[in-house]
Amino acid sequence: MASDARVLARLAGPLAGFLSRGIGRWIALALLFAAMAAAPFVLGEYATVILTNALLYVVLALGLNVVVGYAGLLDLGYAAFFAVGAYTVGILTLRAGMNFWLTLPAAVAVAAVAGVVVGGPTLRLRSDYLAIVTLGFGEIVRITARNLPITGMASGLSGIRQPWLFGWHIATPRDFYYVFCVLATAAAIVSARLSDSRLGRAWLYVRYDEDAAEAMGIDRVRVKLAAYVTGAIIGAIGGAFFAVNLGAISPPSFSFSQSVSILMAVILGGMGKIPGVILGAMIVVLGPELLRSLGEFRLLVFAIGLLLIMLFRPSGLWPGRSHAK
Amino acid sequence: MTEPLLHLAGIGLSFAGNTVLQDVSFAVQEGRVASLIGPNGAGKTSLFNCITGFYRPRAGRISFAGQDLRRLKPHRITAAGIARTFQNLRLFREMTVLENVMSGMHCRTRAGAIGAILRLASQRREEEEIRAVAHECLAFVGVADERDRIATTLPYGHQRRVEIARALATRPRLLLLDEPAAGLNGGEKRELIGLIRSIRDQRAITILLIEHDTGLVMRVSERVSVLDHGQMIAEGTPREIQTDPRVIEAYLGSDEDADALL
Ligand SMILES: Nc1ncnc2c1ncn2[C@@H]1O[C@H](COP(=O)(O)OP(=O)(O)O)[C@@H](O)[C@H]1O
Ligand SMILES: [Mg+2]
Numbered sequence: 001m002a003s004d005a006r007v008l009a010r011l012a013g014p015l016a017g018f019l020s021r022g023i024g025r026w027i028a029l030a031l032l033f034a035a036m037a038a039a040p041f042v043l044g045e046y047a048t049v050i051l052t053n054a055l056l057y058v059v060l061a062l063g064l065n066v067v068v069g070y071a072g073l074l075d076l077g078y079a080a081f082f083a084v085g086a087y088t089v090g091i092l093t094l095r096a097g098m099n100f101w102l103t104l105p106a107a108v109a110v111a112a113v114a115g116v117v118v119g120g121p122t123l124r125l126r127s128d129y130l131a132i133v134t135l136g137f138g139e140i141v142r143i144t145a146r147n148l149p150i151t152g153m154a155s156g157l158s159g160i161r162q163p164w165l166f167g168w169h170i171a172t173p174r175d176f177y178y179v180f181c182v183l184a185t186a187a188a189i190v191s192a193r194l195s196d197s198r199l200g201r202a203w204l205y206v207r208y209d210e211d212a213a214e215a216m217g218i219d220r221v222r223v224k225l226a227a228y229v230t231g232a233i234i235g236a237i238g239g240a241f242f243a244v245n246l247g248a249i250s251p252p253s254f255s256f257s258q259s260v261s262i263l264m265a266v267i268l269g270g271m272g273k274i275p276g277v278i279l280g281a282m283i284v285v286l287g288p289e290l291l292r293s294l295g296e297f298r299l300l301v302f303a304i305g306l307l308l309i310m311l312f313r314p315s316g317l318w319p320g321r322s323h324a325k
Numbered sequence: 326m327t328e329p330l331l332h333l334a335g336i337g338l339s340f341a342g343n344t345v346l347q348d349v350s351f352a353v354q355e356g357r358v359a360s361l362i363g364p365n366g367a368g369k370t371s372l373f374n375c376i377t378g379f380y381r382p383r384a385g386r387i388s389f390a391g392q393d394l395r396r397l398k399p400h401r402i403t404a405a406g407i408a409r410t411f412q413n414l415r416l417f418r419e420m421t422v423l424e425n426v427m428s429g430m431h432c433r434t435r436a437g438a439i440g441a442i443l444r445l446a447s448q449r450r451e452e453e454e455i456r457a458v459a460h461e462c463l464a465f466v467g468v469a470d471e472r473d474r475i476a477t478t479l480p481y482g483h484q485r486r487v488e489i490a491r492a493l494a495t496r497p498r499l500l501l502l503d504e505p506a507a508g509l510n511g512g513e514k515r516e517l518i519g520l521i522r523s524i525r526d527q528r529a530i531t532i533l534l535i536e537h538d539t540g541l542v543m544r545v546s547e548r549v550s551v552l553d554h555g556q557m558i559a560e561g562t563p564r565e566i567q568t569d570p571r572v573i574e575a576y577l578g579s580d581e582d583a584d585a586l587l
Contacts, residue, residue, distance in 0.1 A: 190442050197441030197448070198434055198455065205417050205428050212415040215377060217403035217432025217495050230438055 036181050040174045048177050050289055055180035056242055057281035061265035062187040062274070063234030068263065069272035070200060071227030072207030073123075074131040077138025078262050081232040083145060083254035084111045085239025090157040090249055091150060100163035104240055111236030115229035123224045138259050146251045156250025160243050176245045183241060184278075187234060191274050194230070203227055268309060270316020279317055330355040330390055330531050331407075331499055336375055337384035338368070338555075345371045346382065346555045353499070353548075358525055358532045360542045362566075363552035364575060369535045370412055372552065373501050377409050378402045390498065404432040408497035410488040412504045412535070416476040422487050423472040426459040429494025433458075462490040465528075466520060482513045489520070493528070500524065502534040506541050514538065518545050543567065551575065 040048040064078045088107040092098040098106075122133045145151040152158075162171045170179055194200045202223045205213040210220050243249050261284055269280025287305070291298040309317060329352035338346040346368045353359045361369050374380040376387060378399040387394040394402055408429070417425050434455060440448035463469040466486040471479055476487055485505060492500055502521075506514050518541060524530050536542045542549060543563040551559040551566060553575040559566055566572055 193442050193444060194438060198431065198436050198451065199438055199441055201420075201424060201427060202431055204420060204424075205431075208417045208419065209415055211379065211399075212411065212417065213428065214379075214399040215403060215409050215411075215415075216428040216491065217400045218428065219398070219400045226438055 040177050045173055048173050050286065052173065052177045052180050052245065054282050054285040055177070055184045056238055056245075057262065057265055057285050058184040058278050059180070059187045059238040060235055060262045061269075061277050061281040061284075062184075062191050063231045063238065064262050065191065065231075065266050065271065065274075065277045066194065066203075066234065067227050067231035068266050069277065070195065070203040070207075071224055072203070073224060073228060074128055075134045075228070075231065075259075076131050076263070077134035077136070077141075077256075077259050078231070078235055079254045079256070079258040080134075080138040080141040081111050081114065081235030082239040082242070082258070082262075083141050084114055084232075085236030086243040086249045086254070087145060087151055087157070087239075088236070089240045089243045090152075090160050093160055093244075094157055095150065100161070100240075100244055101165075104237070107236045107240045108233050111232040112229050115232035116225065119225050119228035123221050123228065135256070138254075138256060142251050142254050142256075145254070152250070154251060156248060157243075158248035160247045160249070162247065163244055170244075176241075179241060180245075183237070188274055188278065190234070191277075195272075195274070199223070199226060264306065268306065268316060270318040273316065273318045276316045276318025283317075327354070328391065329353055331376070331533070332388045333372075333376070333385065334387075335385040336372070336382045336387070338371055338375060338380055338382045344555055346375070349385070349552070349555070349557050351550055351557060351560075353531060353533050355498075355531050356525070356529070357548055358521060358534070358546045359548040359550065360546035361533060361535045361550050361552060362537075362539065362542055367552040368555040369552055370503055373409060373503055373535065376402075376501065377407060400432065403495050403497075406496075406498035407501065408492035408495040408499070409501040410485075410492055410503055410505060412507070414481075414484050414488060416484055416487060416491075418475075418477045420476060421473050422463065422468065422476045422479065423456070423459055425476045425487055426462055426491045426494050427455050429462070429491045429496075430455040430458050433496055458496075459490075459494055462493045463487070465493065465523075466490045467516075482509050485509065485517075486520070489524075493524070493530075497530055499531045499533065502532065502536075504535050504537060506536055506538050514541055517541070521545050 039051060043051070060078070060082060063081075064075060067073050067075045067078070085107040088110050089100060089103045092103040092106055093100055118133060118137050119130075122130050145156075146154050162169065164170070168175075170176060202213070202218050205216065205218055206220045206223050214220055242253075265280035265284040266277055267280070268283060269278065270276030287302050288298055291301055294301055331353040333349060333351040336346050336349040337344075349372060361372065363369055371380060375382045376394070378394065378397050378401070382395070389402075389405060389407060392405060394405070397405070417428065434451045436445075436448040436451050439445075460469060460472065463472055466489050468479070468483050468486050468490070471483060476484065479487065485508075489502070489505070505521075506517055509517060521532060521534070522545065525532055534546070546563060549561065549563050549566040550557060551569075551572050558571045558575060559569045561569070
């Protein structure tokens with residue numbers, strides 16, 4: 001596994017160089033989109049479902065990457081925002097009979113408010129209070145969902161209807177696969193644009209040196225809150241589509257281990273690096289699937305592999321500067 | 326005399342019962358190059374930290390261009406027009422020289438997440454302006470050629486200039502320099518004197534500097550204030566300061582820099 005990690009790293013170097021150059025980049029993107037479009041036809045339904053899950057993880061990991069990778073804030077309860085999005089859609093469609101597309105802005109709004117309420121007071125404090133508070137917030141959201149009738153208690157909500165889009169009933173696994181392709185692409189574009197902006201630079205300034213950033217006129221609390229809320233909104237959008245994809249949601253999907261898996265995807269590929277985070281999300285979802293032949297040992301082998309990657313590539317699998325464009 | 330640009334009155338600061346500044350009163354007139362000198366540990370950097378909002382004095386008033394600065398956060402003070410450099414270099418690591426200097430424009434611009442995601446016309450215009458100002462500031466301090474290098478890999482003297490460029494990019498009215506000549510060689514010090522003068526003359530920025538090199542202080546400044554053990558012991562022209570017995574005693578008493586003053 002150790003040599004695997006090195007081989008991967010050696011391959012990734014020139015590959016990343018090639019991908020970041022003008023024409024190579026366009027060719028690579030064209031091939032990537034062709035492969036993404038063809039995948040469900042080539043791979044069959046089971047693989048399509050797994051890939052859809054991987055793409056959901058790409059969305060969530062890119063969202064968390066804004067918080068952890070860009071702003072350097074440790075969020076241990078990111079699944080809470082995923083839950084906020086999923087339950088907002090579930091409740092409003094089932095209990096209020098609202099159209100899915102109308103519940104989306106509501107999910108975004110609820111996540112933004114939750115982000116401000118949790119992050120606002122906490123981000124004023126220095127150091128790592130955020131890690132503890134977000135850990136608590138994640139558990140509070142899950143336990144609340146388990147205990148309220150409106151969220152369906154422990155059994156959750158089911159029968160969430162699949163949406164229509166201009167006469168297209170998004171219903172089959174293949175339909176949802178394409179929806180998540182669009183979402184993941186959008187999340188990558190949003191990430192890249194944020195990274196290369198006034199706000200994106202401010203996140204790095206604050207992450208590298210809070211005092212120097214303040215001396216340059218940057219309001220560190222406001223800038224961190226912007227990262228936290230942006231991450232919250234992306235997570236909630238992921239959760240909203242997750243809810244209509246499965247049609248049923250329940251508290252275990254939003255556990256602490258879910259938060260950890262998303263965080264692992266971010267750290268594994270390389271915090272702050274968009275291709276790295278995408279790679280990390282793919283590995284976290286596809287790794288255990290590919291190791292399925294190992295039976296009950298697969299998670300152990302997977303965990304050891306992750307540990308070795310952490311040991312030999314502490315800044316993530318993807319090479320280069322943490323905010324390379 | 327006109328109202329001073331910066332005015333401190335009766336500043337007191339202490340940490341856990343340890344008095345660092347005691348009843349410090351102090352003023353800087355607009356358009357001056359003023360210096361703050363004093364032995365190591367006298368409280369000079371602490372005074373800068375009070376002015377820029379990093380430390381909260383327990384007593385006294387600070388006003389800048391008629392505005393009360395006490396209780397303002399550091400970023401608001403920068404927005405109000407006071408920029409600073411740090412005694413120990415504090416450049417943003419892993420970022421290029423240009424990106425470092427672009428940070429200064431943050432408080433003069435406003436684009437947020439939505440503007441960045443949608444690439445609105447106003448956002449793109451602003452980005453261009455940020456780049457242009459940062460580049461102009463780098464050219465002004467003479468390190469524009471190194472704009473794309475990682476800032477912390479530059480030679481020490483150039484890193485100091487990048488810090489000054491970064492402070493200039495906040496478009497200040499008052500610039501605080503904390504030991505800008507520390508670690509520079511003779512030639513670099515001469516260039517620094519020229520730079521300080523041109524910042525004042527060409528950009529109309531008032532300058533207050535902390536410096537240990539008394540030769541440099543005497544050449545560049547019009548007013549000198551002397552801090553010793555947290556108290557302001559003398560204030561005057563460089564010539565007056567050089568002959569002030571209390572100043573000589575403070576420096577002799579601290580035995581370092583004893584002959585630097587002469
Ligand atoms: N944050 C702080 N906490 C405790 N003591 C401090 C702090 N900042 C400065 N001091 C103390 O204040 C005194 C003056 O320090 P400083 O302002 O750095 O002096 P100078 O810049 O004149 O050399 C020193 O004794 C230092 O230990
Ligand atoms: Mg000092």
